[in-house]
Amino acid sequence: MKSIVVGNLSVGGTGKTPHIEYLIRLLRDKKVATLSRGYGRTTKGFILADATVDATTIGDEPFQFFSKFKNIAVAVDGNRTNGIQQLEKLVNPEVVLLDDAFQHRKVTAGFYVLLTDYNHLFADDFILPFGNLREPSMGKKRADLIIVTKCPNDITDLAKEKIKQKLKVDVPVYFSHIVYDEMVYNANSQLRLAEMNQSKLIIAGIANPTSFIEKLKNEGDEVLIYSDHHEFSAQEIETIKARATNKIIITTEKDYMRLQGKIDDAILYYLPIKVALDNTSQFDKTILDYVG
Structure with a gap:
């Protein structure tokens, strides 16, 4: 089973949900599962979504995945290790998308996608409580690729290059913007x-x-x-x-x-919103090559 983390170094607001939905659509020919903590739910432990769940039992974002995509498995568990084990036992997916698991060191995923907001780059931020970072910006070294999210639709190549220099990473950097329905x-x-x-x-x-x-x-x-x-x-x-x-x-x-x-x-x-990425074909190829 292949595993892809979509996460960030900051406390939130980078646009994880639409990027996970992008991956769900990209991997539509695979047996896909999502695993989230289920932030804000009233329940505990592992839950595999079925017709009885709602936003209170599994959280709003997992319930959104479950409501929109009928061909995937959606699960929540604060213990990601247990969640993966349960998914393997009950669903046996080809790919599991780990929502907001960049800081979960007990789980070693096969591929890490790190998001950073165009207006709040991790390179310009500080650790809590002085800034919004959950961990030092050196956590970027765990990423296999980085997406700068919520960019202006007309961002220039020069602006992209300046951001890449500021981030100081050796992995591919992509840029995405929000597309409203x-x-x-x-x-x-x-x-x-x-x-x-x-x-x-x-x-x-x-x-x-x-x-x-x-x-x-x-x-x-x-x-x-x-x-x-x-x-x-x-x-x-x-x-x-x-x-x-x-x-x-x-x-x-x-x-x-x-x-x-x-x-x-x-x-x-x-x-609804979706995300559009620059250099889409290369990004898609990178993900599909990893998944196999």
């Missing part, structure tokens, strides 16, 4: 953003919501910002409903996993 979705319908003329309530409970809000916000729209992986209380749900009078609610896909079933689906939508 032109539609918003819920369980029953979809709407085209460009044709939407109704006022919106925009809800974001992610680490860095600026670009998401900028993509959506027009004059007359309201915005509610919460912490990353925020668990909405009953009182907050009532506040959202009150603020959404005569509005459509648009939230992130991750937040939708926690809000669906609590707010009328007729007004609750999410905006």
Whole structure:
């Protein structure tokens, strides 16, 4: 079984989820499993996702994987070693994608993908509590390749070269940017953003919501910002409903996993994102050559 870690040196906000989804799509011809800690879940131990799970039992990001990709196995376990053993026993995948496991030294993966945010490069950051790094930037030496995420769509070759020099690594460095869907979705319908003329309530409970809000916000729209992986209380749900009078609610896909079933689906939508990488063919070849 091949194993690929997607992680970061910082405390979060680098865009792991859409990059894991990129790998899921790339490896669609393989038997793939994802293994996450299941941040924010109310359960403990190993869980292999099935029809009984939701965001509270396995966490919002794993539930997003489970909801979108029907041909993969999705598991959570705070003990990654046990999680891998259970997956081998129950699923026997060809590839396991380890979500946010860059610091899990008890697990030695076959391939390490390190993400760093264009606006918050690990080379410019400091260890907690003075900065946002979980470990010293020398942890970069464990990476097999690095992706600089959330880049401007028009980033220049000169800017890329300057970043590569700043990172000071001997492995390939790729650059990715966020691509927003032109539609918003819920369980029953979809709407085209460009044709939407109704006022919106925009809800974001992610680490860095600026670009998401900028993509959506027009004059007359309201915005509610919460912490990353925020668990909405009953009182907050009532506040959202009150603020959404005569509005459509648009939230992130991750937040939708926690809000669906609590707010009328007729007004609750999410905006999906994907990532686009530079030098895609070389990146894909590197991953596929490793997987075999």
